Amino acid sequence: MDPITAHPYLSEEQQRELLDIATSLSRPGGGILAADETPKAMEARFASLKIENTPEVRRKYRQMLFSCAKEDLAPLSGVILQNETLYQKTDDGRGFIEVVKSLGIIPGITVDKGWVGLAGAPGEVFTQGLDDLDARAKEYKSLGCQFTKWRMVVTIGTDMPSPRAVEEGARELALYANICQRNGLVPIIEPDISRDGDHDVKRSLAVNEFVLSTVYKALADYGVYLEGTVLKPTMVTSGNKAPAQAGPDTVAHLTLLALSRHVPAAVPGIFFLSGGQTEEMATDNLMAINTYKGKIAKPWHVSFCYGRALQDSCRAAWLGNEDNVDKAKLAFVARVKANGSAASAQPE
Secondary structure: OOOOOOOOOOOOOHHHHHHHHHHHOOOOEEEEEEOOOHHHHHHHHHHOOOOOOHHHHHHHEEEEEEOOHHHHHHOEEEEEEEEEOOOOOOOOOOEHHHHHHHHHEEEEEEEOOEEHHHHHHHHOOOOOOOOOOHHHEEEEEHOOOOEEEEEEEEEEEEEEHHHHHHHHHHHHHHHHHHHHHHOOOOOEEEEEEEOOOOOOOOHHHHOOOHHHHHHHHHHHOOOOOOOEEOOOOOOOOOOOOOOOOOOOOHHHHHHEEEEEEEHHHHHOOEEEOOOOOHHHHHHHHHHHHHHHOOOOOOOOEEEEEEEEEHHHHHHHOOOHHHHHHHHHHHHHHHHHHHHHHHHHOOOO
């Protein structure tokens, strides 16, 4: 059956291209590597390991990731790159997009410009980057990028998130998605609900449902082509300071409950962010979600879009030392393989 129908903002050709990219990202067992840490974020990652944070060190680190064998990176259907990385080259003179594509991985790019405080809403933020996004999207597409990421940050607190902050974040996500789609780029929809805090898993569920419902209403209001998007949500977990921590079975049940209530089946893929989970926790929870035996339907491809949960042990093995490259690559490949297994798992 031809899935292409009339759309108010996109031609049939545009819809087909977006659908092809989104379904390719959502191929069986495929997940996404988030290698889009900003230089400032990399400074935080490197500091505890006493790794120098310079453009050259970051280039060498990412070169190491993409020098792994193609078959070892087979579970990766996509990678999100950082703007800096797009214009760097490997030691043999190849651009990173060329290297990524040679590995059979779809290149994407993060396009938001971080966030600032939301006036009148202490502790809450809004994301920046819409002003020149159309021009940047055109450039990224011309360079070979096929999808984009924009992060909406949500904090759970006594009086947070406020409806105003969530509605503003959802509106920005919808506008971002419109701009990227008309430029041939599949937008990742990322409502990032922080685990920081002592809230219990029931509070996390309530916030997840509120955020997802608000986001998908905004996407509908702005005419976003859902078949040409993928979702990057948080799992429903306890706050990281909560005295009682929900186990994988509870996380799986409540996460799927929230998603099934608010995410349309038209969305091809759901790629969870790790959100401060340990490597093992992120993998165990993804495995529990994909092997869930309850009666909640999963009409989407369900996988991972991890940064730290794929790279923490790799960085710790590397330590910025060329002598440790082989050991670091083994650690990285081990996490890719474990999460690929979790992404392709089925209930017994």
